[in-house]
C-alpha cells in the first residue's frame with residue numbers, strides 16, 4: 001500500500017514537473033527563443049563547470065580571495081587568461097554575467113537604462129540604515145531626489161573652495177586623516193555645518209558614535225564576520241550589532257532615543273531658519289542642501305534619509321581617491337616633480353597662495369594624475385545591475401564575443417571596472433603602469449587616448465555621480481595645499497593591495513613622511 005502511494009506521489013510530481021516545463025517552454029521559453037533569434041544572440045562563455053553545484057565553489061573562492069585581498073586582481077586575471085571580456089555564471093539559480101566590455105556597460109547604464117534596476121539586494125541592504133534617498137530609490141522617487149539635489153552641485157556651489165580651506169590641516173598619518181577631512185568637508189557643504197572630525201580639540205561624543213555606527217553599517221564585508229569560513233551560514237543569522245548601529249544612525253526615528261547627531265543638526269537648522277541672524281542662519285549666498293530640503297518638507301524621515309544617502313555617496317569616495325593617489329605619487333619622483341612645477345607656475349608655492357576654482361581647473365597635469373589614479377584604482381571597482389525584464393547585451397556571445405547575449409529577467413550583470421580600466425587593448429601594452437602622461441594628448445605615444453565608456457570612475461548615464469565635480473575640485477584642492485606645504489616621501493615598500501568595502505582603498509593605508517617645504 002505504502003509502495004503504491006509512494007509510486008503515485010512520484011509519478012504525480014514527475015507529471016507536474018513535465019507539465020510545468022512544457023508550460024514554461026511554450027510561454028517564457030518560446031519568447032526567449034524568439035528574442036534570441038531576432039537579435040542573433042549566442043551564449044556567452046562560462047568559466048565555471050557544473051551548474052548543479054549552484055555556483056557555490058565559485059562563491060567560496062570569491063570569499064577566500066576577498067579575505068586574502070586579491071578578489072579584484074583574481075577576476076582580472078581570470079578574464080585575461082581566458083581571453084574573454086564577458087562571462088556567464090549561475091549562482092543559486094540566478095543567471096549572472098561579469099563583463100568588462102564598454103559597449104555592454106554603456107547599454108546597461110545609458111542606452112537601455114530603463115531595462116535595468118540597481119537591484120533589490122542593494123535597495124534592501126542600504127535602505128535598512130540610510131532610509132529612502134537618491135542612492136536607494138528608483139523611478140519617480142529617484143527622479144525627485146535627483147532633481148532636489150541638482151542645484152547643490154551646480155558650478156557656483158562647487159566653486160566655493162573657501163569651505164575646503166577651512167578644513168585643510170597638517171597631516172602625518174594620511175589615510176584615516178583623509179577620511180576625517182572629507183567627512184568634515186562633505187558635512188559643511190551639504191548640511192552647512194561640519195562634523196569637525198579632524199579637529200581633535202572639539203571632541204563630540206555623539207558625532208564619534210554616529211561616525212562609528214555609519215562605518216559599521218556601510219561595510220557589508222565586515223572582516224572576520226561575514227567573510228569567515230562560515231560566511232554563508234552567518235548570512236542567515238540576525239546581526240544584532242547592525243540593529244544597534246542602525247538605531248544610533250536613525251536616532252529619534254526610533255522612539256525613546258535622545259536626539260542624536262543628525263537630529264541635532266536638523267533641529268538647529270530649523271531653529272536657524274526661523275531666525276534671520278545668528279551663526280546657524282541659512283547662508284544667503286551659498287546653497288546648503290539641508291536648507292533646500294527644509295523648504296520642501298518638514299518630514300524628518302525624508303530629510304534624514306536624503307542626508308544620509310549623500311553622506312554615504314560623498315564621503316569615503318573622495319578620501320579613498322586621495323589615499324590611493326598619495327600612495328602612488330611619492331613612488332614616482334619625476335611625476336611628483338612635474339606636478340610641483342605645475343603648481344608653482346599656475347598658483348605659487350607659498351602657503352598663502354590659496355588656489356581658486358579656476359586655477360585648479362587649469363592644472364592639466366594634476367587632472368591627468370587624478371585620471372590615472374582612478375584608472376588603476378577605481379574607487380567603485382565593480383558594480384552591478386539587475387534586468388527588469390528579458391533584455392539584450394550587445395556583445396559577449398559566441399566564440400569571438402561579437403554576438404549579442406540574452407539576459408533573462410532577474411539576471412544580474414556585474415561590470416568590472418577594475419578589469420576594464422586595465423585592458424591592454426584599450427590602454428596599451430603598458431596598461432598596468434602608473435603613467436599620467438597617457439592622458440595628455442600631445443605626449444601620448446600613439447593616438448590621443450579617448451576611452452569613452454571604457455573609463456568610468458564616476459559611473460555613466462542618468463545615474464552618473466552627481467558629486468563628480470565636487471569630488472574632483474576637493475581632490476585637486478587637497479593635493480595642491482599639501483604639496484605647497486610639504487615634501488612627501490613614501491614610507492611603505494609593500495605593493496598596493498586591495499581593501500574592499502563599498503569603496504576600494506589600499507590595505508596598507510598611505511604611509512608617507514611629510515617634511516615642511518624649506
Ligand code: HEM
Nearest residue numbers: 134313314317318321379380457458459463465466467471
Ligand atoms: C572620488 C570621489 C567619488 C567617486 C569615485 C564617486 C563615484 C560614484 C559612482 C560610481 C556612483 C554610481 C553608483 C551607482 O549608481 O551604482 C556615484 C553616485 C553618486 N555619487 Fe559619487 N563619487 C564620488 C564622490 C561623490 C561626492 C563628493 C558626492 C557628494 C557630495 C557624491 C554623490 C553621489 C550621489 C548622490 C550619487 C547617486 C546618484 C544617483 O544614483 O542618481 N559622489 N558616485
